[in-house]
Amino acid sequence: MTAVDLPAVPRVLIAEADPWSRDLLKQVLLNVRCDARLDVCGDGQEAATLLRDKTYDLILADWELPGIDGLSLLRSVRQKRRSLPFILLSNRNDSASVREALPLAPTAYLTKPLNMEGLTQRLQDLLLNEGESVYCEIPPLAPGMALPMFLERRRDVCDGAPLRVDVKAAVQHSLAPDGLDVRQLEEQVKTDPQITAVLIAAANSAGHHGTPVQTLAAALQKLAAGQSMNLILGLALKHNVVLGDPALVAYAERHWQLSQDTADYGRRLARMLELDHERCYCAGILHRLGDLALLRCLEDWRLGGGALDDEAIGESLDTFGAAYGSALRTRWRLPLELRQLIAATYSLEGGVYSRDALVVNLAAQMARLTEHEGLEALAKSKTARLLKVGLSELMRVRKA
Secondary structure (H helix, E strand, O other): OOHHHOOOOOEEEEEOOOHHHHHHHHHHHHHHOOOOEEEEEOOHHHHHHHHHHOOOOEEEEEOOOOOOOHHHHHHHHHOOOOOOOEEEEEOOOOHHHHHHHHHHOOOEEEEOOOOHHHHHHHHHHHHOOOOOOOOOOOOOOOOOOOHHHHHHHHOOOOOOOOOOOOHHHHHHHOEEOOEEOHHHHHHHHOOOHHHHHHHHHHHOOOOOOOOOOOOHHHHHHHHHHHHHHHHHHHHOOOOOOOOOOHHHHHHHHHHHHHHHHHHHHHHHHHHHOOOOHHHHHHHHHHOOHHHHHHHHHHHHHHHOOOOOOHHHHHHHHHHHHHHHHHHHHHHOOOOHHHHHHHHHOOOOOOOOOOHHHHHHHHHHHHHHOOOOOOOHHHHOOHHHHHHOOOHHHHHHHHHO
């Protein structure tokens, strides 16, 4: 089948075990055909059921699917529809695996980490006629929809925060003659809460085993250069990753700066006290993720035709910001220890506190001080006393 043979709106099946790779494939495909009718699943048995019940115009399946693997799905499809476009994805790049797959005539055999440009080009060839493009309008709000109800419904399905960093520029600056420099990439993106959260979540997903990852540096090492680059570039394909409303941008800038100050103070304090400074930095960067995610949803509200002013933004943050952060950290399955450290930036619960928790709590208190407030009262606080940090140490941390 060629693009000319496609129906007006193609139906596509994506079967990929890893949730973050699955989401990446979905974003790349919707970037090519935003109107596609898309079914997404994470195991071969569900994919086989969908293939039995529905007719598809394109299939993307991972060879390493649990249950029924992607090669078996391809074999089953070829027994019925020899010409149906089927892209087989795999971690296997050895010649024996390629020889095993080729007799089943996959439309493409793509090895991971995927070449994003190559995948996009193949999807364009399969889903668009030459010179064709598809534009999808933003759907209007449902009649009678109130802002609190809208935000309540979006809390458990939101895509996270807007991007602070220009990801294409970050990747470009991190390219070396022999490939992507992971350390340089970390330097380029470490100020971005969304990128940090997504990479940590991806590094702890079902496809990656071992000790839970709690920092950006560890996530980049575990994912390796190719997958890290794909995930970061994939974020730029998502809807509303750049805020357009000036009021929302102003709020985002304040939350980004508060996150950055907390992270920097936490790292300096942790280094001074010989604690895990990377984990403290990461907790600081992530502690306003929910507020930022809420701002991104408010952009959706505005683009859907909803009224928005400064008072509505402030009230929404006060009411839903913390809940959005908690929902995201849970849904993305960030490690419990990291979630507890993030929670410590807001308050200390219980009677026994880790020194890392005390550090991020004190760092967050420092970050919230106004320019007219000194450090004297903070130096006398319970947190500072428990850490045995005095005014002189706090002054050094602030000036560093």
